[in-house]
Amino acid sequence: MKLAKVLLSNGERHVAIVEENGVQLLDLSQVDNIHRLSDILYSPDPAGLAKFLIDKELPPVPFNQLEFLAPVDFQEVWAAGVTYKRSQVARMEESETAASHYDQVYTADRPELFFKATPNRVCGPNQPVRVRFDSQWSVPEPELTLVVSPDLKLVGYTVGNDMSARDIEGENPLYLPQAKFYKECCGLGPCVLLHDKPLDREATKIMLTIERDGAEVFRGDTSVAEMARGLEDLISWLGKENDFPNGVLLLTGTGIVPPDEFTLENRDVVSIEITGIGTLINPVVKD
Ligand code: DO4
Ligand code: MG
Structure with missing residues (x-):
């Protein structure tokens, strides 16, 4: 699984799972103490947590409607x-x-x-x-x-x-x-x-x-x-x-x-x- 930080055309920043043709946005507010990409990466099961966090309300966003950001937080x-x-x-x-x-x-x-x-x-x-x-x-x-x-x-x-x-x-x-x-x-x-x-x-x-x-x-x-x-x-x-x-x-x-x-x-x-x-x-x- 690949994870990324993305910027949408409406200015929103999200953590997302990268798929074949676009990304699936994650809703980090569903779990306490998960605020950023690195919180998911350092969790005991990053892939399981990322799947759990998929924002079911939102369809995947195609690559041409977003920008990738550097995958760095405070490191x-x-x-x-x-x-x-x-x-x-x-x-x-x-x-x-x-x-x-x-x-x-x-x-x-x-x-x-x-x-x-x-x-x-x-x-x-x-x-x-x-x-x-x-x-x-x-x-x-x-x-x-x-x-x-x-x-x-x-x-x-x-x-x-x-x-x-x-x-x-x-x-x-x-x-x-x-x-x-x-x-x-x-x-x-x-x-x-x-x-x-x-x-x-x-x-x-x-x-x-x-x-x-x-x-x-x-x-x-x-x-x-x-x-x-x-x-x-x-x-x-x-x-x-x-x-x-x-x-x-x-x-x-x-x-x-x-x-x-x-x-x-x-x-x-x-x-x-x-x-x-x-x-x-x-x-x-x-x-
Ligand atoms: O001391 C030089 C730097 C070496 C380096 O950056 C590399 O081998 O990639
Ligand atoms: Mg070098």
Whole structure:
């Protein structure tokens, strides 16, 4: 089952079950203490609760009569890095001084984990993601994103875009927070696929396309099987000496890096598809 936050043409916001041709709106007022998407996701039986909450008064709403919102409430957003060989190689080429750090972290027990975004820095589907004005070399990073409950249980998956300024990151590893964390630095959506069985990593493909003036300028793909780390292992490292009272979203690293001569431009359109979850599309803005 997939759950989402949607905005209707009359301005109402709802939590909904995503179906084949549209969404089924939920009436959260039917159960005490269920106020938002994350309350359902963190409940003992999210799918059962969502079915119970279906608003029987309302017919399904077709996709062309709604917008998807980012599936985030009050969670912090974190990210793992250098979890795929492609990222390790690209990072080592990007910075001579930091090459050994990226080399070591790829195989080290402790993963690279960094704070990626607060909810106000997250962009939902079709909202612009930003390239910093002071970056001349920026890329999207298409990443499987884990939805994790306050008690560190993996409850679902969504699509994430870890926007990254490669020139700022490559100049000095101490600039990583500036390369990664700024306004509109993270795309998330369109929905959350509930985690009810182990993910088929081989079958879960991640596809990135970038369009400029209507023409494709980059296409790449990978599969989650290429990731060098376990999903539960990443969650366990994230939870060490950390509390997430609102839960947390964790981007799991990129396995697709465009060639070094590629940088995003204002008005490019980034499209990230992950098998079984959906497609996250965002235009790019650069002032
Ligand atoms: O340290 C660099 C960040 C790595 C990253 O974001 C990734 O591999 O996806
Ligand atoms: Mg990344």
